[in-house]
Amino acid sequence: MSSNNISETGSSFEDRGKEESNVIETTSPTLEEQQTKIDQLAAEYGINQKKLMLKLDLHIVPAICLLYLLAFLDRVNISNANVYGLAKDLNLHGNQYNIALTVFFVPYILSEIPSNYFLKKLNPHVWLSGCMVLFGAVTLAQGFVKNFGGLVVCRVFLGMSEAGMFPGCFYLLSMWYRREEAQRRYSFFFSSTCLAGGFSGLIAAGIWNLNGKRGLEGWRWIFIIEGAITIFCSALMFFCISDFPEDARYLSENERAFIKAKLALDSGDSSHDVPLDAKSVFRVFKEWKIWVIGLMYFFLIVPSYGYAYFAATIVKSLKYSAIQTQFHSVPPWVAAFGFSMISAIASDKTRHRAGYAIFSCLVAIAGFIMLLANHTNIHVRYGGLFLIASGLYTAMPLLVCWTNMNFAGHHRRSVGTGWQIGFGNIGGIIATFSFLSTDGPFYTKGLTIGLVFTICAIVTIIGYELGLIYENRQKRLGLMDERYEKMSEIEKKVAGDLKPSFIYQY
Template identity: 55%
Template sequence: MSSINSNTPEKQGSPDIIKDPEYFISTESLDKSSPEEQVEQLAQDLGINQKKLMWKIDLWVVPPFCLLYFLSFLDRVNISNANLYGLSTELGLVGNQYNTALTVFFVPYVFFEVAANYTIKFVRPHIWLSILVLLFGVLSIGMGFVQNFGGLVACRFLIGVTEASTFPSIFYLLSTYYSKSESQRRFSAFFSCTALSGAASGAIAYKIHDLDGVHGLSSWRWIFIIEGIVTCGCAVILFFLIADFPEQARFLNANEREFLKKKLEILSGTSSAFEIKNKLKDVLKCFKDWLIWLPALSYFGLIIPSYGYAYFAATIINQMGYTAVDAQQHSVYPWLCAFGLINITAFASDRFQKRLPFAIASCVIAIAGLAMVLGATTAPRVRYAGCFLTASGLYTAMPLVVCWAALNNGSHIRKSVGTAWQIGFGNIGGIIATFIFLAKDAPVYKPGLATCIAAVCFSIMCSLGYFYACMRMNKIKQTDAYKQEFAAMEQREQINAGDRNPSFKYLY
């Protein structure tokens, strides 16, 4: 059935398709040897040592992205540490104004995700992302000098604009460097920086308390100023370190770029479609697919409790009887526990080539932790133990869900839209999170914690739905009727369809 493969000879009139016949994978060779054997032969032909190349990619690609998102998440959640040191009191915030300041971050963050991922095909990633890091670093410094509610809201809104592209773009870029069997531990290594950032936020705030009153500035202002200055300095370094797409990567030579591109095409069974100039209609077409929506809904269910925890954990710990300074210190340890579980689970998931069982197990751990924080209202130590399970479960489940979807999207346009929409739509949950933990509900936060438990259950249901959809599509794509329908498509549409190619197998 080689005629239905997306790598058939170019049809007349198909626009934006590369003309080099070697760009397409030989369907004849696919029939004669396994994908792994083809990759090995390709490595020999191009003189590539695969182990050394993988180490090279890991060193050049993952650490800069880890640093980038560490800074991004740090500048996003440090407002909770600042609030513990008197931000609301000094700015005269009343009612739900603090929650509103948290919410405005997510409005542009949700709306600019897809547009930002679309833009990154036209502006090289190392330029685009380093500029954004510089901008949200400057804005973080600005938050250290705000004098009222209006200034706080304006800075939070603009930080949401500048950070809109960081998270989805990184997942998009990572998915173009690694195969499905290589991806989860790299995705989770990057995502675990969220946990380290949460830990660092508390640890930095703990140390910064000593600066209270220096140069007439309160300690909460120094949190923003110091972290913002560090972010701006790192932005300059990241300009030289951030990896572009494999086809543009400065750290790879020509043979390495060719090998990596063809290796991923062989292992996925589809062309990457990097060379195709996508249009708005290509973006809109992606939204007609349930395989784009279900992961977004699952991630949405996890975002509600994860941001709820990130923003209010220090406050909850403070209300267990610790001073504000001690609460900052004790907020670090659950994040460190989460960092360990994230990476251990990622190695196991890649080892067994399974996503659903590990995602559900992580969600169950999170539910147990949330239940402990909710139910043990008179047992501070039990509530604190619940924080460990909550952070570990939630922040382990999220990279599993995102990586699962990102690697199941076959072409550049589907990776771009899929990752952006999953994270953009999912972050609507952040808006909900900021309004379910209200000051009037302290110290139990019963409505917020109950909502969080329900949200994780919703995520489990959506993950099960995605599992069923992937399994069903794997079967449908092997039917003669589907293959004939796919073969009748224009080649440009076949390549853009990516994972809809009959030779692509969904992972679950």
């Protein structure tokens, strides 16, 4: 299709896209039938699907991966700083270090859903890059704190400015990809946490040479350098972060219309034009699924943050020096990245989530048992860290992708994502007090807590899956039709996955 034809028929593309978005309201085709329909749409709009998918991936995924890599790095680098003497130099005593970790989560939790509101209102490239400037500046400021009070203030502002990163990026991803396309992108994005954990150790090891430079301790340089890098990258992110499909400037009219029609076959009308108000938010909370997914994520956050914040401490307890600890903290994160991506590719190929998530949790459980059962063999205990990191940081993106893609439309996905991440991160408060200095060197209490919460995650995964199977059966039998027909016109427009034709994936 020529560029002249595209410009002349832009409105017709939009009209046809709207017509396609209504298909899901009247029919529920099989995946094979949907693929046939997508191929027909591609031919109609003159789209090369492989080239367009590559174009989307290059515009969307790298930018948010770098963004979240830096966000997670700035969040957990305090553990590397502590190995270099942060607590000693700031004269922290008792549980003050754990309190400094905990206060991060209070504003972080409270700001999740409001942040997704501003993300939609202001556009992702504006909101996310703006938040990035703020948390980079706060990270840099941590390098100059003089006491416990200063550290706490910085951690509070860090939590507030980072709140929008994780749910916002997942929300953005969910509005670009179909369910069978999403998992590898979700996992690659989420694996930025693994890369951040690995880079954190490597950077900290390199920064040790700056100890004493300009009268500053080595741990201060960790914050200063990583904060400065974040601020610099935020300027680039303003131009690199993609907006939603309806607003992305790098798409031609036919590409935009094709994407909207393609996504509508999977999730229905996105309802991007309908404002998100208080009624829309409360409407989402009437569904049982949003409560279960929050609980599911909560159960995994506890052991995951326990590992992220205290992995370096556990490695150090294996009698490594400070510099060796930083280097030895890297390989488990690398293994987690590899395991996560292999699982994601397999999950997308088989179009299944629950089984992979449960298996990943079992891998983490095996790692916890190895550390709890063996107090003497360093190699066994170090190997347990590989299993814990690989299991947890594979299960989490599987769960978030699975649950978020089972919401449909801007309203339900923005609220659902914000709530899941916000409520789930309450677990971070528990995690920060799971590993106390008085429990070293074996940290039996923290490891036991991680084991129990991972088992609880498996229970909720099974419960969520059974609930989806039941609702799918109800929809196929036509038992959900009456509830849908009783909705107002605006409720039907933003119903998303509540439409009788939307079949949940598990």
